[in-house]
Amino acid sequence: MGIFKSSFVFMIGTVCGVYIAQNYDVPNIKKLAKTGIFMAKHIEENYRKPKKKDDD
Numbered sequence: 001m002g003i004f005k006s007s008f009v010f011m012i013g014t015v016c017g018v019y020i021a022q023n024y025d026v027p028n029i030k031k032l033a034k035t036g037i038f039m040a041k042h043i044e045e046n047y048r049k050p051k052k053k054d055d056d
Contacts, residue, residue, distance in 0.1 A: 020026060
């Protein structure tokens with residue numbers, strides 16, 4: 001009985017997800033994540049402390 005209940009919940013979630021993706025403007029998560037990583041790298045490169053030179 002448990003497998004039917006869990007598969008029913010999974011199917012309902014899938015149907016709702018497809019409906020929302022088709023009828024609403026859902027952002028592309030992969031693109032959003034890449035943009036965030038790019039901005040974090042850019043900020044890190046610009047605001048990183050300069051490396052100290054060792055005078056040996």
